[in-house]
Amino acid sequence: MVDINPSETSIHRVSAADGLELAVEVRHPAGDPTLLFAHGFGQTRGAWRGAATALAAQGYRCVSFDSRGHGESGRLAGGDYHMEQFVGDLRLLAHAELRKPILVGASMGGLLGLVIAGEIDPEAFRALVLVDITPRWETAGVERILAFMQAHPDGFASYAEAAEEIASYLPHRAGRKSEDQLRPLLREGADGRLRWHWDPALLGGLVSESERYQPRLMAAAAKVRVPVLLLSGGRSDVVSRDNVNEFMQLVPHAEHVELPRATHMVAGDANDAFTREIARFVQKLATPGRSDAAVA
Structure with a gap:
């Protein structure tokens, strides 16, 4: 491991199995345990900045990354994105850690974690924190x-236009994003216009095939044996109470906590409560006499 000041944040370029480069950010490199953050579709590692900063300050190693086609990570030539590529990237980063990480996965990131932990590689993660997502x-x-x-x-012609669009999409949030906040989320094209950070090709095959994965995701969830925390937003329009109840039947050893004021964007809406729940869950894992495995 590189000897870095624990207070530092470092950015790395990690090559995926197909050679595509992933942008990976590490906070508190000497911390333990490792929290590996996997963002949702259309987001970047910046979605975790508040939580990762707070949790690193509590002594945890916090690793976040931009998924392929998002943020500062590479884009696929031809844009032929499929779920297996994202699964492979996350699994690679999990095994790059010296100790098994605890996955904190929002939406798409949580679904990838379920596939890995329940189907492909049960030893990849010490535990799962699923952020407003169910199969x-x-x-x-x-x-x-x-x-x-x-x-x-x-x-968009300006950052102000982009800020107005986000404000319309998230009307419950106060204020507007500043240019500094928006800069990592937008790219300036040759025509001078600002476009979102994600590869537009992501909205093709990857989206069209998503719902057909639901039976596979449910089967994987039923086989997960590591500890699981499901954090849902009380105002989410993506995960309903019925979805939660179904998940708890599939994964009866899971713990569920609802953050009542949060929408699907849990970390952004209720970061303090979100961070507290993760810290509580991680500390519970470390309680003497408690096994990492929830089910024998």
């Missing part, structure tokens, strides 16, 4: 997210 979700909520992502293919 079955509410279609209307996902369609609202996709409508936002598809709404401005020609981009």
